[in-house]
Amino acid sequence: MVVVRIPSLLAVQAGGQGTFEVEAETVGGALRQLPVSDLLIDEHGELRRLVNVYVDGEDTRGLEGLETPLAGASELRVIAAVAGG
């Protein structure tokens, strides 16, 4: 079981829910269970460029990306990159 926390804009799109408890083997497996998964992962199965995902504080881009295993992890945090205008 891992707790997934998503930003407030996504929580609005998830019916007001900002925290999810999911069972998954990988980061991608966890994200795909969210009702906003298509806003995080594009149509070709890649994490959107400005979406950052941290497993217990560690950026998954420095690990194995969406294939990063979740064994022993407790928290998955989705954070939007500092971008926009």
Added chain:
Amino acid sequence: MGVLLLCGTRKGLFLIRGDDARRNWDLEKTLLSGWSVFHAVQDPRHGDLHVAANNWVYGGTTHRSSDLGKTWERSEGLGLPEESGLKLEEVWHVEPGHDSEPDTLWLGATPGILFRSGDRGESWEPVRGLLEHPTRDRWQPGAGGMCCHSVQIDPADPKKMFIAISAAGTFRTEDGGETWVPRNKDVAADFMPDPFPELGQCVHKLLLHPARQDRLWQQNHCGVYRSDDRGDNWERLEGNGLPSGFGFPLAIHPRDPDVAYVIPEEGAENRVTSDGRLGVYRTADGGASWELASNGLPEPAWGAVMREGFASDRNDPAGVYFGTQSGSVFASSSEGDSWTEVARQLPPVLSVEVGEWS
């Protein structure tokens, strides 16, 4: 029935309710906060609101509401097939389908994409005839990306449609979207080695007149044009009162096919309203001549109006509306004779459309 203005902005959607006389206007609180609303429209067939919205981080999507914005549903899984090698970049324009197809909607997007929905906007499929168009490798993106921003349906025949892509040009289908032919004869593309190519024109906005379906109006990067034969031939309409042929928005009269409105800008290299004023230019003779219709508009002003930022209603006299990059919305209930600012200090306005409320 009151007029409902749907104002898409860089930071959400704003609804402005007008009374029956179109004199008093009430600005409502922001909807879809956090989304950049490129275009929002009310489907005249059902009253649903449909929104093409984008977010820097989370991409493009559509939202719809059947209760004038109280609650929203988002379409999920909008995207392009992997074998196309393309990814959806932004969504630009939602167009309700023909009256005879009440569940159909069309969605223009980047890069040069048209989607069709057969379930009132719940899900979308890319139109293959455009996605796999044989000339696609000759299309070039404009500054806003390769956006499909105009979708026009012949009221007399749902299979006849027009789209415009910047910068691929105008395309026509007569088989409901299976095949598309470029229709850009005599439309300039001054930025190309051949200034009159078959395609590659930078159309900024394309409108079909609902009462005279052979007639199309076009505001292009390189001039204002009219076609009276469904895009087979185009006539350039400037040097006759317009300070510049460059501009983005375009509006037409709901009944009189000879009346159109543009808001020119200085030029491609200085995209501010011409002559230091927020000037609407109106033609009543099919573009043979244009007159300044700026009574009530601010001067001096160096604003800009985006391609989706201009609309007209179906009342008599017709109402005309536009929103600016400076966050103002102006309304005329007199076909452009005089203007009133009905909202100010909004985020930059990207689109204005007219609906109704009761």
